[in-house]
Amino acid sequence: MHEPLESIRIVELGHVIAGPLSATLLSDFGAEVIKIEAPGRTDMMRDLGPKAEDGVGAWWKTLGRNKKILSLNWKSPEGRDVLRRIVETADVLIENFRSGVLERAGIGPKQLHGWNPDLVILRVSGYGQDGPMREKPAFGRAAEAMSGLAHLTGFPDGPPMHPGFPAADSTTGLMGALGIMFALFAREKGLARGQVIDLAVFEALLRLMDYPVPALTGAKLSPRRNGLRQPMDFAPGGMFRTSDGVWLTVSAGSAETARRLLRAVGGDALADDPRFATLGQMSRHMAEVFDAINDFVTVRTLQEVEEEFARHDAVAARVLSVEEITTNEQILHRRDIVSVEDEKTQVVGPIPHLSTTPGQVRWLGRPPGADTSEILRDLGFEDAEIAALREAGHVGLAGEEG
Structure with a gap:
């Protein structure tokens, strides 16, 4: 069975949730994702939260699913050469470092497009790549505060509250995947070659919150948190x-x-x-x-x-x-909770459901460096060259990190 994105190659330089989730969502529908981690410094999502019975982080299992894992120090000259060869073969690059990190490392969009003019680049940052707050650090909760979500959540006489899941990071991942598809479609239609998607974490929630802005500016109504009722109480x-x-x-x-x-x-x-x-x-x-x-x-x-x-x-x-979610008959009927072979951990399956080219979960998050040798061989590196890169610390191989 063919998947709609099976010809798309994505390079993921992201970490934690917002950028990586964009890649995960697209990987569910066939995109080849090469996630790059530095040797000895893996994504913190491997260790954040509870561990499954096999000792692997439960969150990592789903966020890292369907991804090939390359252990590479892309900041060294030798690692940068490997990155260049990957980028030359890629359709998309995803990064979610603080604004300016790629430029300081010498691989900003200008350099990346010099390597591959057709590359779509998703840049996720706390407040965007420009503006007075561009260099300010931020996490998802700061974005939930800036978007207005926290202000509208909770009881009138109580404090603002965050929702029970990483709403800002998750919606940013979804919006990032949507932006990538827009850019790929524009490229396919000949409207653009590679372009840069500049997405601030607070903006995804701001767009989905939506109605408070016209309510205030158009109807002169300012929504307030309202406990067990809707902030504006426009319907029972x-x-x-x-x-x-x-x-x-x-x-x-x-x-x-x-x-x-x-x-x-x-x-x-x-x-x-x-x-x-x-x-x-x-x-x-x-x-x-x-x-x-x-x-x-x-x-x-x-x-x-x-x-x-x-x-x-x-x-x-x-x-x-x-x-109750994991046993609900409608959710189970829709096959929204899925398993993979030889894994006890279940995850939420690909959504939405496509009738002819549905997505699938092929494997859950792999160990550090799991695919380094395979990826390098596909790029034309000989085994001796791989061994030399590994010996010099430019790459890491499977089984070398916990």
């Missing part, structure tokens, strides 16, 4: 707990679905109340709506709530734990 919904201790999220996205929800929790009297005739009117009385839903849900079991909501075609979704 929220988070509620049943009498048997199960958390549900309830939502309605139109006047019609809102009336079905109101009918489920309060009967015709509530659904036909003129205060709730439109979403606009409803938004002015959202506290009463929230209280009505809360009063209904909290005195009923999960089964009772689900049965009543089903009768009215209203929406309530159970909040799943990770344990």
Whole structure:
């Protein structure tokens, strides 16, 4: 079975999450990814978080999946020559160092495009390659703060909060993969050769947050965090707990679905109340709506709530734990949790689902230097040359690092 990106070669100079995730997402659909780590200094994701039973980092297993691993000191003249030969054969290069690092190392975009004018370069940094904050260091949480996400998350009388996953880094990985595909398509259409994608980590979340900016500038409304309710409360919904201790999220996205929800929790009297005739009117009385839903849900079991909501075609979704995610029948039916041969660790599979050229997980994250010899041989290096590079410390081979 052919995969849509099987002819694309990606060089990954990234580390941690944001840049590497872009490569991982594309590797799921067939792109050949060569991840470069310096000998003796591997990606910290190998060690961050819990270890699987075999001692390998669980996070590394999924973030490093489908990638070939090259141990190379690309800052030495000999290592730089190896990098040049790889770049000459590549379609994409991904890096997420602080702004200016590549230039100081002598391999900025001008040099890279001198080696390969058709190379697409994704540059991920905290605040972008230009502007007054370009040299300021940043991590994902700083980006979540700058994007406005933290400000809108939490209770009105409590502190801003971060979500329970690395939202900024993850959305940057997704946006980076999208940018790469845009650039490759432009190259294929003859609109550009290789171009540079300049992506700041805060920008991906800022783009997905989206509506607070026009709400403020156009409608003069400033969203505020609102606890179990939506920041702007423009439609009924929220988070509620049943009498048997199960958390549900309830939502309605139109006047019609809102009336079905109101009918489920309060009967015709509530659904036909003129205060709730439109979403606009409803938004002015959202506290009463929230209280009505809360009063209904909290005195009923999960089964009772689900049965009543089903009768009215209203929406309530159970909040799943990770344990429940891995056993949920819909998720399993969609094959969204996958395994690979000889691995006990399961991971989330390729998404989205393509009907003819679906993605696949071929292997999980490999050890340091796992593919160094193979990659160098493919570039034309003889075994004696590889041995000499290894002896001088310019490359590392499989089994030499923990």
